[in-house]
Amino acid sequence: MYKISVIMPVYNAEKTLRRAIDSLITQNWKGDFEKDIEILMVDDNSSDNSLNIIKELSDKHSNIHYYSFDNNSGFGGRGRNKGISMAEGEYIVLMDNDDIYLQDALQTFYDAITETGSDIVLANYETDFFTHKRLYCPKGYNKNRTLNPTESKKMFEIITHNCSMAPWAKIYRKSFLQENNIKFVEDSQFDDADFFIKCMLASTQITILPNNYVYLYNTYDDSQVRIHDKSHFDARVKTMKNIDSMVESKGFSCKFFTRANLMELFLIIANSNESKEDTFSMFEDFREYQSNLGGLHYSRPELNFLNKFIMTKHYTISYYISKFYAVLYNNDLIRKAYRFRNNTSKKFIKEFYEN
Incomplete structure (x- = not known):
């Protein structure tokens, strides 16, 4: 052995x-x-x-x-x-x-x-x-x-x-x-x-x-884990719901974990090349899922801005905002800056210990 x-x-x-x-x-x-x-x-x-x-x-x-x-x-x-x-x-x-x-x-x-x-x-x-x-x-x-x-x-x-x-x-x-x-x-x-x-x-x-x-x-632009489309969005939401049920059945909570991964759903939507109709469908699924979790506030101001339009069902405005974000997120310097910020931020930790 x-x-x-x-x-x-x-x-x-x-x-x-x-x-x-x-x-x-x-x-x-x-x-x-x-x-x-x-x-x-x-x-x-x-x-x-x-x-x-x-x-x-x-x-x-x-x-x-x-x-x-x-x-x-x-x-x-x-x-x-x-x-x-x-x-x-x-x-x-x-x-x-x-x-x-x-x-x-x-x-x-x-x-x-x-x-x-x-x-x-x-x-x-x-x-x-x-x-x-x-x-x-x-x-x-x-x-x-x-x-x-x-x-x-x-x-x-x-x-x-x-x-x-x-x-x-x-x-x-x-x-x-x-x-x-x-x-x-x-x-x-x-x-x-x-x-x-x-x-x-x-x-x-x-x-x-x-x-x-x-x-x-290592990060590579052509990495397989960065596929963004509705099928991957749907699969991720399904898995997140399964995780929520699994955790709640044991009497625990992972609200910070869930919030961090909801931000990943924003990125899938923004970077997808789906039609408006399919993007609106992702917005609706996101809104429904988030509504069941209660009000959430994100560490990125631009995501809170987009989220307000999604939660009020202003999907056309949300669509164009998300496409603008995609241009920003796909800029190499900005993308690396966000990754650096995500890995060094202590905001969630500070919130947890103070609340």
Whole structure:
């Protein structure tokens, strides 16, 4: 049995795949890397040279295994689920095919999860925009902490708001995932949030390593996660509703988490190329969903401005405002500035602790 299985869903990643794998096979590892670490790549029927690269890497390294689907799903959840089901490791690490793990990542993960016995260990990550480091739980959680994420409503709110919902930069005990039947949804771009919430609700012990940077998240303009159309909007709303029901059934709330992800719905609408009719339909679905949550105020002034017109059903005005925003958001400098602001803002955290 391997100690760790690293799972990577792959789709049209010929430009980044070798760099991603290199970051794994060059890890600083105390033991026998090829005996201890399994690398599982799951190809989602790529149309480029990705599968040939995967086969080449698998031929060179005995611990690199792969699976290839004969049709494309359009989402990462299916590949992640397949990888977890195939994994022979005691622990699971997930990564995207265009990012890298920093050199001490796997050893850091393994040491922490074996020493604490936690279900999940969450470490930190860097981004390639403004070379910024994003902190988990920046207020009051600047030291390593092992805790129960469901010990109180307040703790659950802090964790779900402040910790990244991305599946990477974490290590999971495989038996924990299996015993709780935790899987990714396979028909939504929001599979990472759904998986994260399931993990937090099921776990009785997690460990946070705010000062250990293990992952480099890269941003690319042609990234598959930035598809904006009505089908992706509908799938995201459906998943968000499922998350709300799941959390409420356990007696918890994640209002900050929901508010942050409603902002992502604004961006999907603004960046979509749908007809006016379909855009109006998205406005209506957004208005209905938000109405059920009560009044919400967003950290971005321009979104509050747009939201007023949506909530009062002035959809024509909303349409043109959203198209203007799309021009701004797609300016490279402005986009990076917003990402930087999102990762450094403490406003939500300050609100939480004061209210």
